[in-house]
Amino acid sequence: AQSVTQLDSQVPVFEEAPVELRCNYSSSVSVYLFWYVQYPNQGLQLLLKYLSGSTLVKGINGFEAEFNKSQTSFHLRKPSVHISDTAEYFCAVTPQTGANNLFFGTGTRLTVIP
Amino acid sequence: GAVVSQHPSRVICKSGTSVKIECRSLDFQATTMFWYRQFPKQSLMLMATSNEGSKATYEQGVEKDKFLINHASLTLSTLTVTSAHPEDSSFYICSARGQGPASYNGYTFGSGTRLTVV
Numbered sequence: 001a002q003s004v005t006q007l008d009s010q011v012p013v014f015e016e017a018p019v020e021l022r023c024n025y026s027s028s029v030s031v032y033l034f035w036y037v038q039y040p041n042q043g044l045q046l047l048l049k050y051l052s053g054s055t056l057v058k059g060i061n062g063f064e065a066e067f068n069k070s071q072t073s074f075h076l077r078k079p080s081v082h083i084s085d086t087a088e089y090f091c092a093v094t095p096q097t098g099a100n101n102l103f104f105g106t107g108t109r110l111t112v113i114p
Numbered sequence: 115g116a117v118v119s120q121h122p123s124r125v126i127c128k129s130g131t132s133v134k135i136e137c138r139s140l141d142f143q144a145t146t147m148f149w150y151r152q153f154p155k156q157s158l159m160l161m162a163t164s165n166e167g168s169k170a171t172y173e174q175g176v177e178k179d180k181f182l183i184n185h186a187s188l189t190l191s192t193l194t195v196t197s198a199h200p201e202d203s204s205f206y207i208c209s210a211r212g213q214g215p216a217s218y219n220g221y222t223f224g225s226g227t228r229l230t231v232v
Binding site: 034036041042043044045046049090100101102104105106107109 | 118120123146148155156157158160163205207209211220221223224225226228
């Protein structure tokens, strides 16, 4: 079975400051990892995903994440946030084989303060 | 890129009536559709998984007679909430995946449907 933990339910940060949103996962099999962003009353938009290869993954809107297998983490970072980054962020995993649904974390609400 | 269209975006219905939500993949064939429910300030909870031409697989605790899922074609899946009650009020989101490994096709989400039962 898979599980995803997002330790921070809310992260306030000042505009143009760096941010890190934490994600840890648990799985008995190899997984693919994803970060999604959700704006109010909207669906989810893919920010980035890790499939294989380089552990540093770059995504849209200036976000990047680093896969750390030994720590089973996939933290999301941005060096300088904008007001428009205020949203809910979800980390998710799916097994590389077999079941193909996504397992989501509980989400982190990022609030960028002017 | 892949686009999934979900309609309606908002619906208000009376208690006891049924509501149908549509999810269409516009530029790819969705062999698998996922339906999620999201409560305020919470994560997405998988309700069911449907493969084209097959019966949906429901997650534990989800009433299959209440939440009817039809995936009759490779581009359309529907979720019907039957005899809706106020506790069914929620945000429903569909997600579609094409053929082949998940790594190559990813998951494309609809924009969600806000259901309010009064």
